[in-house]
Amino acid sequence: MYEFIAFYIFAISTVILFLITVLSKNVLYAMTSLAGGMVMISGFFFLLGADFLGVVQLIVYVGAVMALYAFAMMFFDTTKDVKEKYNSPRLVFLLGGLMAVVFVVIFSAPIIGENLQVASPITNGVGNAEAVGIVLFTKYLVPFEVAAIMLLVAMVAGIILAGKKMDESLTTTVLPLVDKESEDEILKKESR
Amino acid sequence: MGLEKFKNRNVGTQNYKKLDLTHPPKSGWCRFKQVASRTFKPELFVGLWVTLREMINALFRGKMHTTQYPLEKLPISPRYRAIHEMLRLLESGHYRCIGCGLCEKICISNCIAMETRYDENQRKEVSEYTINFGRCIFCGYCAEVCPELAIVHGGRYENASEQRASFSLFEDMLTPIDKLNLQQEYQGFGAISPNADDNIKKTPLAY
């Protein structure tokens, strides 16, 4: 009974929060509702008894959205609305619709095909974290390691991208005085 | 000494003594050594100990530094020029002012107003004496010029009041007759403050 009520509370608030994320023009609202939606999703894990996954969801997405906030802070004036620019609204509509259809098909296919069955049933006496660990290091070892290597690659790439001019200071470097035109030319050249 | 030295604004070439500081570490290994030595030397704990020691001093050894101002006041230096006081003669209790009018004359902001008359003994008597504290600049000339040490600067430095008049009448400034035995003789402008000995301290860099 309680779980039933809790599930609908979490479900409705998740849907509403993510709708705000998509539809709002204000960066602050969008980000905040995204974070709130992530927290609500972790509620589902707690309902299902997967405490560990719920907490991991909480921690990981709190951090991820926090980094997203940092970018929002850099790129937008958070107190004003964002003006979106559509180059071709039709393309956006088409792609968005296509993605929605794909997702619906992916998630509904198993339900239509056969009734869902629990792949790895809960074993008594083994805690949540242990179960995750056992599955992760036996059945899904290869995907796990591949994901780790992917993250490593991303990290190295990030360091290389950022580290090119790391030993030059942006603030103390004295640029030679150039007139506006040549500065623009230099910028163009660099952007090419 | 000529003015040249004052006009030299080139601070970089003056004779400053440079402290013998250690050089900042150059290589990564040196920097690591610095970090390691700072981590394992108990420098941080010296800081903790200093604050704890001061807390013990304050709580248990009575070295609390606070003066709880409205309740307790530090003695004020005789050099301080606060609200004036009119003193009395210690023997007779009569006020010292002889009505010579020098203070009124010398007052550069024209804030002293006095009226005098002869009493029945053909002695000068002060009938009106006011100081306008809206004008007074507390220069201290009146006290300096007074031949009888009658007007001095006292210790009343809390000047907030609803009415200036509550400071400025002769009767207000005069020592109350029942407190004549508490009247302090004026030490003079060069005098040191009564608690000067307590104020002498070691430079607080002993640690």
Place this chain on the structure above:
Amino acid sequence: MDGTMLPEVTAVGVIIKAILILAVISAIAGFGTYIERKVLAFMQRRVGPNHVGPYGLLQLAADGIKLFTKEDIIPQHANRLIFAVAPAITAATAFIALGAVPVFPGFTIPFVDVYVPSIASDVNVGILFVLGMMAAGLYGPLLAGMAQSNKWGILGSARTAIQFLSYEVVTGLSLLAPIMMVGSLSFVDFNNYQSDGTWLVVYQPVAFILFLIAGYAETNRTPFDLLEHEAEIVSGYVTEYSGMRWGMFFIGEYANMITIGIIASVVFLGGYNDWWIFPGWIMILAKIAFSFFFMLWVRAAWPHVRPDQLMWLCWKVLMPLAVINVVITGIVMMAG
């Protein structure tokens, strides 16, 4: 509530505990401000608040009245909704985090004969839950700074993000080694692991120090109080706040300090086990009080660091140390 030994733990009990936590901790958090002012004053040989009530004890009430009656100002160009919600996030997450930490040993109410475990909700991933909630609490400063359309505020929230990204890794990795030793994420298991009298800090001194450092960064205590450092960014994220909203930030901060104190006591300092002749509840109160005092002590003694120094410290010094600590712990466990 996994009911292995526990008899009935009804919903009523949980609600009572939640109300108790809310009431007691917010009172203690308010009282903590008085303690902080007093201790800092003593360490600087001042008297501190001493006019309201005996020894200034009623200063708390005076502050409360002041905060409640102060005008609640929302700046003109601020994002009103987010501005209003942000303080509630800080306070609420601080209290939610406290819901999953055990403070006292379980006890039996006399006459009624009901066994009461002193924890509102024994989540079996308690440590992660508390850390996650405290991390979510940083959304308060972040949103507050961004919503108030104030330069100092936005600097404060930028620093929040920096600080969060710095300490989070260290907190997790430093707690990982004790978690490996105990083999559980539940605070109660941590406490029972140390019931033989040997504190975990003996086995894991490095992890303890790392956790303390990261915990100070997590609660914005002094060596790392970058978010609202007056000398640099006026008040950071609370620049535009006044009245009770500001007070909620304050209560949240102090509740977080208490939480860190409880975690440090339960995980590293032997929890609420009896020690020598002292019963467990006195021991844990003493430990929490000491770790609270230590935070104030550190604030009186040490200067604070720059944001880039914090990042350097966390990523280049503390994180490798934590990783090495975890690896060594693993090797020793495998060997032994």
